[in-house]
Amino acid sequence: MAFRSACLILCLLNLAQITIQQSNSKPRQKPTNSKKDVVTMQIIDEIKKQINDIAHDVNLLKEQQALQTICFKGFKVQNKCFLPFSQAKTYHEANNDCMAQGGILSTPENGDENDSLYEYMRKILGSEKEVWIGINDMANEGTWVDMSGSSISFKNWETEITTQPDGGKQENCAALSGVANGKWFDKKCRNELPFICQFVIV
Ligand SMILES: *[C@@H]1O[C@H](CO)[C@@H](O)[C@H](O)[C@H]1NC(C)=O
Ligand SMILES: [Ca+2]
Numbered sequence: 001m002a003f004r005s006a007c008l009i010l011c012l013l014n015l016a017q018i019t020i021q022q023s024n025s026k027p028r029q030k031p032t033n034s035k036k037d038v039v040t041m042q043i044i045d046e047i048k049k050q051i052n053d054i055a056h057d058v059n060l061l062k063e064q065q066a067l068q069t070i071c072f073k074g075f076k077v078q079n080k081c082f083l084p085f086s087q088a089k090t091y092h093e094a095n096n097d098c099m100a101q102g103g104i105l106s107t108p109e110n111g112d113e114n115d116s117l118y119e120y121m122r123k124i125l126g127s128e129k130e131v132w133i134g135i136n137d138m139a140n141e142g143t144w145v146d147m148s149g150s151s152i153s154f155k156n157w158e159t160e161i162t163t164q165p166d167g168g169k170q171e172n173c174a175a176l177s178g179v180a181n182g183k184w185f186d187k188k189c190r191n192e193l194p195f196i197c198q199f200v201i202v
Contacts, residue, residue, distance in 0.1 A: 066102070070199050077116040081199045082106055084124045084131075088192035091173040094132050095147065098197035104147045105134035106198040108176075109154050117196065118182030125194055127178045130185070132195040135174040137165070137186070144174070158183035 067081060074083035085097060095105045108114035121131050134147040144165070146152050157164040158180045165171065165186035173189035176182055187193075 063102075067199055067201050070101075070103075071201070074199075075116070075120045076201075077113055079201050080106075080113065081201060082117060082120055082196050083199065084121070084194070084196045086125055086194050088194050090192055091132055091136070091189040094193070094195040095134070098195070101197065101199075103197040103199040105132050106196040107134035107146050107152075108156065109152075111154075114154070114156050114182060118176060118178070121176065121196060122178055125178075129178045130175045130187075130193050132193050133174050133176050133184065134198070135184070136172050136189070138172045138189070141169050141172070156182065156184050158185055 070083050071081040074081045098104050108117050135144055137144045144152055167186045171186040171188055173187055174184050175187050177185050
């Protein structure tokens with residue numbers, strides 16, 4: 001990989017530089033052993049630190065690249081990427097699939113995200129479909145929270161024709177409905193629906 005060879009070259013250059021500095025700064029006569037040991041340790045520590053820094057940068061770049069790949073396949077809205085999965089799964093299976101890729105079930109947090117998610121779902125999965133969203137009241141009936149357990153401020157329940165959420169303790173997971181033009185319904189968590197994962201871009 002290009003990164004790895006760049007890293008290796010950098011490390012070798014640094015090593016060469018430090019060695020030159022060391023030999024330049026040293027007096028001609030033989031230094032005592034203890035001094036030499038201290039200098040050697042310092043060089044090793046410095047190189048270790050630099051390798052750690054480079055490894056850290058490489059990991060960050062890999063993460064960014066992975067997110068960009070997802071964005072490329074999916075749909076970007078503000079600082080989020082949405083990626084659809086058409087295979088119907090239970091709520092838990094769906095969220096596990098999202099988490100396995102570094103995301104969570106999509107969670108619209110404002111009107112714009114809500115519109116984007118609905119439009120995207122309609123286009124990719126079909127306007128008759130429903131998708132899981134990352135909102136549930138499993139822990140505490142009637143208290144709807146996001147996947148981090150925080151209470152939600154944006155809500156988009158269907159209330160014109162029905163009065164969602166209306167499933168009580170039987171229905172603790174939320175889905176966005178294409179038929180209801182993007183409004184939300186509570187559903188049984190073990191139902192199987194397609195889903196859209198969201199990835200936050202840092
Ligand atoms: C999304 O939310 C906004 C703000 O509440 C609302 O105006 C809009 O109709 C909603 N869109 C959908 C598709 O439900
Ligand atoms: Ca409930």
